[in-house]
Amino acid sequence: MKIVAICGAGIGTSGILKVNAERVLQRLGIEAEVTAADIGSIAEVADDAQVILTSAEFVDAIGRTFADVIVVQNYLDTSEIETKLEAALG
């Protein structure tokens, strides 16, 4: 499974999201590749992604996609990420 974390620059916030998503996936026993990327490269990186993790600001820019778009409010709250990932994947 492929999961993409999207932010504006692809270096800071999406990195935090990637790290915490990986923790949650490990806890859930789900194998997935999580990539951090900037919104400008969404077309290439999210083409074959099942899940896109991001914040509300980027939902419009992500546009039409087959992936589940998950909006995360608190990037440091792994239980929020866990609940939302479980709902999307389960």
Add this chain to the structure above:
Amino acid sequence: MPLPPLTAKGVVIGAEAKDWRAAVRVAGEALAETGSATPRYAEEMIRMIEEHGPYVVIAPGLALAHARPGPEVLKDGLAVVTLRTPVPFGHPHNDPVTVVLGLAAVRADTHLPSIAAIANIFNDPGAIAALVGASSVEQVLDIMGVDG
């Protein structure tokens, strides 16, 4: 996993900022002080927020200000700014901000381990309050796990 380089020069305690731009500028000045970025980098960080919105407020009270790697970044670095008065960034859930981190990265792909170190510190729900309560640079460095 080491943090992006953080030194005493990168720490500002109890900064006065009248709005979010001023708060980000304090973090930018601190990054310039440490030699991680040019003074113009602050404006790049502000531009990211103007362009994409307040998504850098990644958790209640915490902003991770940063811009893309580019000519304004001189070397990897981190700044930690605590605000005397909390400042709204316009985030629907995580306002107001009390701690601003400024991040400068030379390359996007190689610095993920250091981002993980930031996540490690702030996954502790008490970390932000501890930083806000810190009254010395040494205390801040200690909370961040850096030897002063």
